[in-house]
Amino acid sequence: MVAMEGGGTLSEVYQSARKLLLRARDGIERLERLECSVSGGLGLDSPELSFDVKKDISQIHSLCADMDRLWRSIAAKSQRDLWKRKVEQVAEEADSLKDSLDKYSMRNQKRMLEAKERAELLGRAVCKLFLSLFLCFLTILLVYHIMFFLGNGAYFSL
Numbered sequence: 001m002v003a004m005e006g007g008g009t010l011s012e013v014y015q016s017a018r019k020l021l022l023r024a025r026d027g028i029e030r031l032e033r034l035e036c037s038v039s040g041g042l043g044l045d046s047p048e049l050s051f052d053v054k055k056d057i058s059q060i061h062s063l064c065a066d067m068d069r070l071w072r073s074i075a076a077k078s079q080r081d082l083w084k085r086k087v088e089q090v091a092e093e094a095d096s097l098k099d100s101l102d103k104y105s106m107r108n109q110k111r112m113l114e115a116k117e118r119a120e121l122l123g124r125a126v127c128k129l130f131l132s133l134f135l136c137f138l139t140i141l142l143v144y145h146i147m148f149f150l151g152n153g154a155y156f157s158l
Contacts, residue, residue: 009070010067010070010071010074010083013063013066013067013070014067014083014086014087014090016063017060017063017064017067017090018090020056020059020060020063021060021090021093021094021097023056024053024056024057024060024094024097025097027049027052027053027056028053028097028100028101028104030046030049031046031049031050031053031101031104032104034046034049035104035107035108050101050104050105053097053101054101057094057097057098057101060090060094060097061091061094063090064087064090064091064094067083067086067087067090068087070083071083071084071086071087
């Protein structure tokens with residue numbers, strides 16, 4: 001088996017890449033479960049988990065580049081073709097996971113933007129309500145004082 005400078009044969013590097021694929025796939029599944037876990041579509045986010053999955057996918061791509069160099073140095077054509085297909089499959093799976101993570105990130109960004117917009121709208125509504133109540137209070141106070149002055153100091157019942 002062809003050995004790699006940094007340590008490991010093609011088979012060992014392939015096994016490492018497969019383990020990382022499983023871990024990354026599990027991480028994406030956990031992110032998607034978190035996303036759906038809160039009712040009302042608010043979802044949760046785990047920046048640490050997103051970062052770990054992204055790091056794993058990046059490492060898989062790096063291992064694929066290493067494996068690509070290694071399978072090209074295999075003398076037997078049948079073995080070379082077999083390893084070429086295996087490496088391509090790992091690279092395709094890593095690309096698919098990256099696409100899934102990117103889609104998750106876009107949904108999460110959209111959800112956060114929508115939450116921010118809702119908070120701003122609610123803040124404006126609360127301000128308008130407070131202003132309306134304050135104006136009502138001032139109007140009542142003004143009417144009360146007018147009634148006091150018109151009644152020569154005697155308060156009228158409202």
